[in-house]
Amino acid sequence: MVSGMLVWERPEPPDRPVPAPLSRERIVRAAIQLADADGLDAVSLRKVATVLGVRPMRLYGYIASKEELLDLMVDAAHAEIRPVGEGWREVLRSLAEATRHAAHEHEWLADLLGGRPQLGPHALASGETVVAALGDIDVDAVMPVVAAVNAYVIGAVRREIAERRAERATGMDEKRWQASLGPYLERTFATGRFPALATVVRDAAHLDADETFRTGLDFLLDGIEARISG
């Protein structure tokens, strides 16, 4: 009981805000929302907490560090990566395309992919699907094959997103892109120090992002096929 004041005189306790119900899932969703909108740099524990109507330190009841939050985000993204198809080649291609697709919807994924080992349930689940589809392949060959495809996808997606960002940074349309990077390359090539590069960049047909990705993936899958069936 508080002092001698009667209830009638005592004011009500200040409206203690109803504690927002919290969960890892909510936290991760909020973080992803921020990252989708404004990039990975926009994800800070304070901003996430604000979005959730919560004080920052509350989050530490659910995660031990920001790194863990990023891990959870990546695993959440893996939930959207569901390889399908029949036969090892189709499944691997599906894995690659689905990963790329996810990175298109969540560009921050390009910054995180491959940055730490993926051991979350969703990542393992998609791994399981892939490995299961490779059942007709020599057991000892499965890991190297999956690792190779994953490596290619990680690198290809990173490069692609990096280029996309660079283009956007120059002003979003292709005109300004050619107006800023084009001239730089022109001037650089004009020095004559990179003749072979200059020739290829100027004379060769330029594939778009889709074609580039698929071409590289086909190289890899062809190489795999040759070895495992041989």
Next chain:
Amino acid sequence: MVSGMLVWERPEPPDRPVPAPLSRERIVRAAIQLADADGLDAVSLRKVATVLGVRPMRLYGYIASKEELLDLMVDAAHAEIRPVGEGWREVLRSLAEATRHAAHEHEWLADLLGGRPQLGPHALASGETVVAALGDIDVDAVMPVVAAVNAYVIGAVRREIAERRAERATGMDEKRWQASLGPYLERTFATGRFPALATVVRDAAHLDADETFRTGLDFLLDGIEARISG
């Protein structure tokens, strides 16, 4: 002239510290030294300035932002990547191995590779070497081939370094590694949700990092060979 005091009475002006001679090269070397020793997170403009015996804001006379410093670091690393060999296959393999080697000496490179377009002089130089060695290949095929190899290397190196760090984080030796991640995977596999994965992880032969990298690279180069010579 300062007031009426004679020289003899007037103290010397305070030892104005000799301004440390500065250059992008020095700045980048200092940053790389920090990153080699303690990782990318240890690279801050303040720390770099301290190493150089300089105040932080001075650096902005040489670079416009920290991102530019990171770009310069990456290009400096590219200076150590000099692909050699005869014929397109040897050169591409050399490019891949040299990049991996650089990332072993500068682990931070794994965090930066592929993160932004590489247009620095050293990156272009190694690109020139590679493209020049692909002279006997159809011009339109050069870019996709180089892009594919680069993508694979970026991803493979990232994965490899990420794993190495995870191992180190558990205590550096293999015993503790098995004592921390092993049990996690064991418990996870024990749930029976990932049977195919469990089988492969448990029963298949495990390649070491060198073998894994080379196997994937061979897949890719084989696939390339099949297409360009066919």
Next chain:
DNA sequence: GTACTGGCCGATACACTGTATCGCTCCGAT
């Protein structure tokens, strides 16, 4: 020799970060 001026340097400041610490409050068990 003197006045000016333009450029560089550095101190300070700002807004923000991740997270350690720790007192308070409240709930549930005894």
Next chain:
DNA sequence: ATCGGAGCGATACAGTGTATCGGCCAGTAC
């Protein structure tokens, strides 16, 4: 009715990248 413990949040700390701006200095024009 009392105690214990857990969780919450305010505060604090050490650090970040960088904008701003006052002042010093070198060089130039007379």
